[in-house]
Amino acid sequence: xxxxxxxxxxxxxxxxxxxxxxxxxxxxxxxxxxxxxxxxxxxxxxxxxxxxxxxxxxxxxxxxxxxxxxxxxxxxxxxxxxxxxxxxxxxxxxxxxxxxxxxxxxxxxxxxxxxxxxxxxxxxxxxxxxxxxxxxxxxxxxxxxxxxxxxxxxxxxxxxxxxxxxxxxxxxxxxxxxxxxxxxxxxxxxxxxxxxxxxxxxxxxxxxxxxxxxxxxxxxxxxxxxxxxxxxxxxxxxxxxxxxxxxxxxxxxxxxxxxxxxxxxxxxxxxxxxxxxxxxxxxx
Amino acid sequence: xxxxxxxxxxxxxxxxxxxxxxxxxxxxxxxxxxxxxxxxxxxxxxxxxxxxxxxxxxxxxxxxxxxxxxxxxxxxxxxxxxxxxxxxxxxxxxxxxxxxxxxxxxxxxxxxxxxxxxxxxxxxxxxxxxxxxxxxxxxxxxxxxxxxxxxxxxxxxxxxxxxxxxxxxxxxxxxxxxxxxxxxxxxxxxxxxxxxxxxxxxxxxxxxxxxxxxxxxxxxxxxxxxxxxxxxxxxxxxxxxxxxxxxxxxxxxxxxxxxxxxxxxxxxxxxxxxxx
Numbered sequence: 001x002x003x004x005x006x007x008x009x010x011x012x013x014x015x016x017x018x019x020x021x022x023x024x025x026x027x028x029x030x031x032x033x034x035x036x037x038x039x040x041x042x043x044x045x046x047x048x049x050x051x052x053x054x055x056x057x058x059x060x061x062x063x064x065x066x067x068x069x070x071x072x073x074x075x076x077x078x079x080x081x082x083x084x085x086x087x088x089x090x091x092x093x094x095x096x097x098x099x100x101x102x103x104x105x106x107x108x109x110x111x112x113x114x115x116x117x118x119x120x121x122x123x124x125x126x127x128x129x130x131x132x133x134x135x136x137x138x139x140x141x142x143x144x145x146x147x148x149x150x151x152x153x154x155x156x157x158x159x160x161x162x163x164x165x166x167x168x169x170x171x172x173x174x175x176x177x178x179x180x181x182x183x184x185x186x187x188x189x190x191x192x193x194x195x196x197x198x199x200x201x202x203x204x205x206x207x208x209x210x211x212x213x214x215x216x217x218x219x220x221x222x223x224x225x226x227x228x229x230x231x232x233x234x235x236x237x238x239x240x241x242x243x244x245x246x247x248x249x250x251x252x253x254x255x256x257x258x259x260x261x262x263x264x265x266x267x268x269x270x271x272x273x274x275x276x277x278x279x280x281x282x283x284x
Numbered sequence: 285x286x287x288x289x290x291x292x293x294x295x296x297x298x299x300x301x302x303x304x305x306x307x308x309x310x311x312x313x314x315x316x317x318x319x320x321x322x323x324x325x326x327x328x329x330x331x332x333x334x335x336x337x338x339x340x341x342x343x344x345x346x347x348x349x350x351x352x353x354x355x356x357x358x359x360x361x362x363x364x365x366x367x368x369x370x371x372x373x374x375x376x377x378x379x380x381x382x383x384x385x386x387x388x389x390x391x392x393x394x395x396x397x398x399x400x401x402x403x404x405x406x407x408x409x410x411x412x413x414x415x416x417x418x419x420x421x422x423x424x425x426x427x428x429x430x431x432x433x434x435x436x437x438x439x440x441x442x443x444x445x446x447x448x449x450x451x452x453x454x455x456x457x458x459x460x461x462x463x464x465x466x467x468x469x470x471x472x473x474x475x476x477x478x479x480x481x482x483x484x485x486x487x488x489x490x491x492x493x494x495x496x497x498x499x500x501x502x503x504x505x506x507x508x509x510x511x512x513x514x515x516x517x518x519x520x521x522x523x524x525x526x527x528x529x530x531x532x533x534x535x536x537x538x539x540x541x542x543x544x545x546x547x548x549x550x551x552x553x554x555x556x557x558x559x560x
Contacts, residue, residue, distance in 0.1 A: 031405070
């Protein structure tokens with residue numbers, strides 16, 4: 001009888017373990033069921049290469065938003081990656097125990113701040129500053145890049161710390177014994193050895209930046225033109241979905257779901273790349 | 285250049301990055317609290333929203349936030365802890381665990397707006413739950429799962445395997461070992477994960493707009509629509525309804541997030557001290 005109970009519980013737990021994969025399948029099913037028929041009807045090239053988004057006239061081209069998403073994401077990486085990796089190196093190699101004790105929760109807190117608050121700080125502080133320093137409206141790719149750069153810091157810092165700490169101590173000892181300074185050791189030994197881990201962090205941060213919605217809506221100005229400079233306003237794929245979903249019907253709604261399909265495929269690809277990067281590290 | 289000099293310059297630049305990050309964090313916290321805290325008072329916390337948020341308090345949004353967070357944790361915690369238990373105690377590494385891990389990683393990477401669309405299609409429309417606390421909580425629960433699974437798995441793996449050996453040696457079954465030894469020992473770690481995922485529920489916006497709706501009334505049941513604090517703050521800030529109330533709401537939001545982080549940190553800290 002006792003044994004019977006164990007088996008029942010084990011089966012139940014196995015059932016629970018299927019939850020994540022079932023949710024993933026449900027997400028794919030419900031998003032694709034709405035989006036894919038539209039993609040087939042409208043034509044994938046027309047959709048992703050179309051330069052005009054005019055839902056009232058049934059013209060759905062998301063190229064401006066794809067470019068917007070890419071600009072903003074690349075901007076975020078340019079700002080977030082150097083600062084994030086620098087923080088990680090300092091914490092692993094140079095800082096004392098007290099700095100670490102203070103900084104780790106600080107990074108976690110940075111990750112916990114709601115994205116709407118980041119967006120709000122972006123409008124209240126950053127946008128006026130950029131307007132008065134560089135001109136333009138202030139609601140621009142540059143503003144969004146800075147905001148997103150800060151938002152992806154926690155991801156990059158914590159994964160880079162893990163990657164750097166995982167480098168065997170003997171590598172470092174060898175380098176120091178050869179007479180290298182600790183900076184030379186970092187550049188020539190630690191960073192190359194932790195390369196794939198840091199890369200995984202960067203890709204994850206990239207996924208976060210491209211998927212961020214609320215902060216981006218608040219600071220990019222949401223114009224539908226293809227941006228020509230970093231001070232131009234732009235609209236990303238995510239913000240387009242969030243802005244128009246509330247009132248979209250019929251083909252318009254299907255087009256928004258199709259945008260989500262494109263976004264989803266992009267994120268899935270990024271995730272698979274991350275996994276291969278991590279795996280190649282393990283096998284090596 | 286002299287290597288020693290290079291090292292000094294590099295070190296100060298790295299230190300600069302750490303300082304910059306800390307300054308940004310403190311600036312955000314102090315900026316919000318400085319402008320908002322003076323308007324947070326008892327009437328603000330317990331008053332009804334008036335005139336779309338121009339006047340009055342944020343009581344209904346606080347209630348909605350609590351309902352949403354509690355309900356989503358209630359749904360996600362058993363699923364997440366169960367999954368982690370399965371991955372750690374009930375199986376070897378095989379194809380199924382690989383699939384489960386792949387699912388968890390993907391779920392963690394999906395943007396919240398896609399969760400919003402998914403929740404809208406499945407819970408709001410297909411299951412006819414309409415815009416409600418329940419739809420919102422189910423969507424949030426799907427988003428929280430990866431955090432809970434990962435932290436629980438880590439916490440369980442941190443329990444020395446000799447404990448389980450002792451359990452078997454004394455004639456205990458696997459289930460008894462899990463319930464009486466592993467879960468109690470891993471509890472602080474599991475709690476940290478659950479509390480951190482509560483933080484995610486409190487600060488989520490994009491996934492809730494299309495699932496929990498925008499109603500400004502106090503939700504009477506889990507089938508009623510409700511606007512969470514973060515969503516309310518978004519509408520105050522973006523539509524420029526009231527800057528004073530936006531700052532005040534942001535302050536309440538930030539304090540909640542701060543408390544959640546401090547509590548989880550304290551639990552983790554006590555837990556670590558016990559084991560190391």
